Amino acid sequence: MSLADVQITLAPSALIANVTGEVDMSNAEEVGATVVGATPNEAQGVILDLSGVDYLDSAGIYVIYGMRASLQARGQVLILVIPPTSPVHDSLRLSGAERPGEVAEAVDEALRMLDGRPFSDS
Amino acid sequence: MTGADTERQHRLSPGAGQVVLVPAEPATESAYERRSSYRLTDPGLSELPLEELLNELLVRVQEALGVDTVAILLLDIESQQLVARAAKGIEEEVEQGVRLPLGQGFAGRIAAERVPIFIADVDHADVLNPILREKGIASLLGVPLIVEGELIGVLHVGSLTPRAFGQDDLAVLQIAAARAAPAIEHARLYAELEHEHGVSMVLQRSLLPKRLVDVVGVSVAARYLPAREEVGGDWYDVFELPRGRVGVVIGDVVGHGIAAAALMGRLRTALHSYAIEGHGAGRTLELVDRFVQSLDESAMATAAYAVFDTYTSSLQYATAGHLPPVVISGSEARVLDVTPAPPLGAFPYGRCPDHELSLESSEMLLLYTDGLVERRGVALTAGIEALATAVRGARTPESACALALRKLVPREGLRDDVAIVALQNAAVPAELHVTLPAEPKALAQVRRILRRWLNERGADEGEIAEMTIAVSEACANAIEHAYAPSPATFELHGRARDGEFTMTVRDRGRWRPPRGHNRGRGLSIIVAAMDDVQIDRTSEGTEVVMRRRIATK
Numbered sequence: 001m002s003l004a005d006v007q008i009t010l011a012p013s014a015l016i017a018n019v020t021g022e023v024d025m026s027n028a029e030e031v032g033a034t035v036v037g038a039t040p041n042e043a044q045g046v047i048l049d050l051s052g053v054d055y056l057d058s059a060g061i062y063v064i065y066g067m068r069a070s071l072q073a074r075g076q077v078l079i080l081v082i083p084p085t086s087p088v089h090d091s092l093r094l095s096g097a098e099r100p101g102e103v104a105e106a107v108d109e110a111l112r113m114l115d116g117r118p119f120s121d122s
Numbered sequence: 123m124t125g126a127d128t129e130r131q132h133r134l135s136p137g138a139g140q141v142v143l144v145p146a147e148p149a150t151e152s153a154y155e156r157r158s159s160y161r162l163t164d165p166g167l168s169e170l171p172l173e174e175l176l177n178e179l180l181v182r183v184q185e186a187l188g189v190d191t192v193a194i195l196l197l198d199i200e201s202q203q204l205v206a207r208a209a210k211g212i213e214e215e216v217e218q219g220v221r222l223p224l225g226q227g228f229a230g231r232i233a234a235e236r237v238p239i240f241i242a243d244v245d246h247a248d249v250l251n252p253i254l255r256e257k258g259i260a261s262l263l264g265v266p267l268i269v270e271g272e273l274i275g276v277l278h279v280g281s282l283t284p285r286a287f288g289q290d291d292l293a294v295l296q297i298a299a300a301r302a303a304p305a306i307e308h309a310r311l312y313a314e315l316e317h318e319h320g321v322s323m324v325l326q327r328s329l330l331p332k333r334l335v336d337v338v339g340v341s342v343a344a345r346y347l348p349a350r351e352e353v354g355g356d357w358y359d360v361f362e363l364p365r366g367r368v369g370v371v372i373g374d375v376v377g378h379g380i381a382a383a384a385l386m387g388r389l390r391t392a393l394h395s396y397a398i399e400g401h402g403a404g405r406t407l408e409l410v411d412r413f414v415q416s417l418d419e420s421a422m423a424t425a426a427y428a429v430f431d432t433y434t435s436s437l438q439y440a441t442a443g444h445l446p447p448v449v450i451s452g453s454e455a456r457v458l459d460v461t462p463a464p465p466l467g468a469f470p471y472g473r474c475p476d477h478e479l480s481l482e483s484s485e486m487l488l489l490y491t492d493g494l495v496e497r498r499g500v501a502l503t504a505g506i507e508a509l510a511t512a513v514r515g516a517r518t519p520e521s522a523c524a525l526a527l528r529k530l531v532p533r534e535g536l537r538d539d540v541a542i543v544a545l546q547n548a549a550v551p552a553e554l555h556v557t558l559p560a561e562p563k564a565l566a567q568v569r570r571i572l573r574r575w576l577n578e579r580g581a582d583e584g585e586i587a588e589m590t591i592a593v594s595e596a597c598a599n600a601i602e603h604a605y606a607p608s609p610a611t612f613e614l615h616g617r618a619r620d621g622e623f624t625m626t627v628r629d630r631g632r633w634r635p636p637r638g639h640n641r642g643r644g645l646s647i648i649v650a651a652m653d654d655v656q657i658d659r660t661s662e663g664t665e666v667v668m669r670r671r672i673a674t675k
Contacts, residue, residue, distance in 0.1 A: 001362040001398075003566055021364060022569070025598045026562035054365055055569065057594055058644040090587050094650040095643045 003027050004053075006034050013044045014079075014114050016107060020052030025059035032063035036070055045077035047110040048101070056091040064100040077102070079110045172309035176208035179302050183279060184210050186294050191259060191280035195222065195229055196306070197273060204229050204276060211280070214253050222250055228262060229276045236273060238265045238296065240287050244280075254280065263287040265295050267303040274307055335360050337368050338570040339432030339550075343519035344543040345527060347536055349493065354539035355382030355423065356491045357390050361397065366433045366570050369397045369406075370545045372489035373425035374444070376465075385421050389414070389466070393427065403427050404440035404474040407466065411442060411474070414467030422467040426460075426489050428545075430481060433573045435547055437481040440474040442466045445495065445502075448510050449479075450486040450522060450544075455514035457506055483578070486522055486546040488513060493538035494530050505530075519544035550578040554616030560601045560629065568597050568614060579618040585672050589623060592651035595644040596627040596666045603631030603664055621674045625652075630663035 004021030017035040039046055048064070050056070068078045078101035082088045092099065104110035170178060180192045191211035195204035204222040206215040225234040227250030232239050241249070241262040249255060254262070257280075264278030277299045279287075334342045342360050355375025363369050371393055375382045389410060396409040407427050414421050426447055428439035439447060439458070443465030447458045458479070464472040481487060488509075495505030512529035516522035522544040531540065554575050558564040569590050576586045593614065600612035612629040649655050652668040 001364070003563075022566060024562070024565045024594065025601070026565060055591070055594075057565075057591060057598065058647055059598065061643060087587055090584075091591060091647070094588065094591060094647045096646050096650065097643060 004031060006031055008035070008038050010040070010043075011047075011111060014047050014111065015039045015043050015045075016047045016049060018049040018052060022055035023053060023060035023063075024055065024057040028057075028059040028063040031060075032067050036067055039071070039074075039076065041074065043076060045079060045114050046071055047079050047081060047104075047107060047114070049081040049107055049110075050086060050088050051081055051083050051106070053086065053088055056088045058091075058095055061091060061095055061097055061100065065097075068101050077114070079104055079113055081105070081107050081110050170309070172306070173208070175305055175309050179298065180208055180210040183277070183295070183298050186298070187279055187291055189279040189285075190282045191257070192278070193280075194267075194275060194277050194306075195220075195233075196267075196275035196310070197224075197233065204233055207275070212253055212257055212259075215251070218253070220251060220253060226250060228254075229264060229278060232264045232266050232276045232278070233273055236266045236268065238263070238292055240292075242286060243284065258282060260284040261287065263291060263295060265292070265299045267299050267306065269303045269307045274303055274310075277302065330357060331359055335362050335368070337362050337432065338567060339366070339548055339574050340368050340430060341519055341546045341548050342370070342544065343523045345523045345541070347493075347527065347531065347540045349378075349536045349539045352378040352539075353380075353383055354378050354493070355386040356493065356539045356541035357386040358489070358541045358543040359390050359394060360543065360545065361394055363397060363429065364400065366431060366573060368430045368432060368545070369394070369427065370430065370487065370489065370543060371425060371427040372444070372491060372541055372543055373423050373466075374491045374493075374541075376422040376424075385419075385423070389423055389425070393425070397427075397429070402440075402476055403429050403438045404476040407440050407442045407463075407474040408472065411464075411466045411468075411472045415470065417467075420467075422465050424465045424492075428487055428489070430487070430545060430547070432547075432570065433577055435480055435482060436478060437487060438476050438478050439487075440476050442472065442474050443468065445490065445492055445506060448488040448490075448506070448513065449481070450488060450513055450516055451482070452484075453515045455488075455510040457510055481547045483547055483549045484517075486516065486519060486544050488522055488526070488542065488544050490526070490542040491538075491540055493536055493540035494526065494542060496538065497532070516544075519546050550575055552618075554614065557611050557613050558597075560603075560610040560612050560631070562598075562601060564601065564612075565594050565597055569594050571614075572616070575616060576623070579623070581623070581672050585670070588651040589625065589668075589670055592648045592668055592670075593625050593627065595647050596625075596668065598644060599666070600627050600629035600631070600664065603629050622669060622671045625668045625670075626665060627668075628663060628665045 004019060004023050004027055007018040009016045015038060019031060023031055035046060071078050080101050080103045082103055083105055102113060104113055176194050184192045193209040193212055193215055194207050196207045198205050202224050206220040209215045222230050224230050228239060228241060244254060244259050244262060259280040259282060261281045261284055262278055264276055266273055267275040267277055279295060330346055334344060344358050346356060355377060358372045360370045373389060375386045392413045393406060393410050396406045401409060407425060424443040426441040426444040428437055430437050441460045442463050446460045449456055449458060461475040463474045495509050496502060497505055509526060509530060513522045513525050516525050523542050526542055556571060558567060572590050572593055573586055576589055597612060597614065610631060612627060615626040617624045648668060652670045654669040656667045658665040
C-alpha cells in the first residue's frame, strides 16, 4: 500500500493539494515535487491541505520549507491547512520550527485568506 | 491346446492366421483365475487417475498371464481410430502414438467385431501394427473393452515365443477387460471434466491473492478447495489499509463455473477499492451491493468483511447474507453475532450493520464459506458449531485452517467449493527487538511496530505519537549513516520498565554530522520528544538511546 496520496484541484485563484497518509523521508521529496510541478504560473498560491496527514517527519517539514522557497521565487504564496487536532502540529512543535507558511484550519478559510491578500503581493 | 482345437478355431477364423475365440460359457473360474481376478479388480484401482490406472492394469495382466507384452488401445471417437494409450514390453507403441483403423488388422477387427481374437503365429497374420512384427512377437491374444454396450478400446497381450493361448487365458483377460473398462471410462470422462474444470480453476486461481499480505501485527492464512466437479465463486482477500488497519473478506458468488469465477474477480476488486477509500466494514459491503445492483446481469453473492486495527486491536465486522464469523480464543471458539442482512445484489438499498469487538493478542478471526459447514441432513447451526469445535485450541492461522479442513471436509470430496481465511492478532512481545534494512521505506514499518508495542505497554495516544516520531527520526538518521557497502541494517530495541520507556537505535554506519536544516531538525525532534537522549558514536557505528517516562494510570 502506498504511504501517501496527493490529490490536486485547481481553484480560480489557487492550486489545492490534498495530501493524505504518512509523509516521511521515503516520499517527502516526491510529494513536494508533485505539488510544485502541478502549480500553474498564474495561480496566486498553493493551499497545501494536510488535514489527511497522519504523520509528518523532519524530512517532510524540510520539503515544505523548500516548497515555500520555490513558490516565493515565483511570486506565489503557500498556505497550509492543519486542523487543530492534526498530528502535524506535534511534528512542527517538536521540531521547534517556525511555521513554514500561513496556516488555516480548513480549506475554505485558506481560500478566503488568499482572496483577501492585497493584489500587489503577486 | 490340441491340434484338433487349433484346426477347429482356424475354421472359425475369418482371416488368415486369425482365430476368433469363443469362450466357454460360463467362464470357468479356477483358483488361479480367482487369484488373478482379485488382483485385477482391486477396488483401489478405480481411485487412480487414468494414466496410473492403465499402467497398473498392464502390470497386473502381465503378472497374471505371464506374457511378454500387454497393450491398451482406446477408441478415439472423432477419428474412429484406436490410439495406443499404454503398453508394457512394447512401449514404443505409445511413444510413437500408434493409431490403427477400425475394422482392419488384429486390434481393428477386435474392436469392430467386438470379439476376442487369437493369433498363434504373427508372421502369417494380418497384423497392421509394424511394431508388433519388429518386436518379434510370436503369438497374440486380444479382447474388446466394452462399457454399457459401447466399445471403448482393445486390450491385448503377446508372447515372444509361440504360445497357444487357451480358454483359461482368455477368461483371465476377459475378466480384466470387464473390470477395467468401466474404470477406464470413468477415469477418461473425469479427465475430460478435469480439463474444463482446469479452465475455471486457472481463472479462479488467478483471481485469488497470490500471496497473503505481510502486515505488522497480524498473521494470516487461507485455503481454497474447489468442489469435486465444478469450480464455484468463493473468494477471500486480505489487504492493508491506511492507519495500521487490515481488511479481511470472504465471499461466495451464487453459481458455478467460469461466470461465477469472473464475477468473483470483479467483486474482489470492487470491495478492495471501496475499503481503501476508508469506509467502515458495513458501508464497504453496502457499496459493493450497489455495485452488484448496477451490473446488467442478475448476480448475487454473500460476503463477510472485517477491518482489524493493528494499533488498538479493535475489530469491526459486517456480513451480507453470509455465515457468522468465528473467533478462536485459546482453547475456546465462539460464533459471533451478526445482524441478518441480505446478500449483495439481492434487494435495493440493503443495509449491513457494523459490529465491533476487541480481538485480543493471539486471538483469531475465522471467516469461511458455506461449503465448509453445509452437509445434507445436518442443520446449518450444527455445522457451524462443529467448525467452532474443530478449530478451538488452534495456535496459528495455518493450524486453524488445517484443523477446519481436516475435520470438516468429507472423505468423498466436496459438493461445493470451500474458502477459509484466518487472521490472528499477533502477540506483542514484552521487549521489542527488530532488525530492519537501512532503507527509507523501513521507517513506515518501524512506526507500525512501535505504535502497536507502545499501545500494548500502556502509553497514551499523545505519548505514542511523540515517541513514535522521535524513534522514527533516530531510525532515519541510522538509514542516512548506512551508505555502501550494502546491504546494511539497523536495530531497534525497546523496553518498558516501571513506567519508563528506553528505546535504542543502533547502526553500523559512520556518524555524519547533521547537514542543513533538515537533520538538525530531526535531532531536535528527538530531544524535544524524549526526557533523555544519549548518542554514542564509535568506529563501529552509532547508538542512540532515548528515554521517556509515561504518565502512570
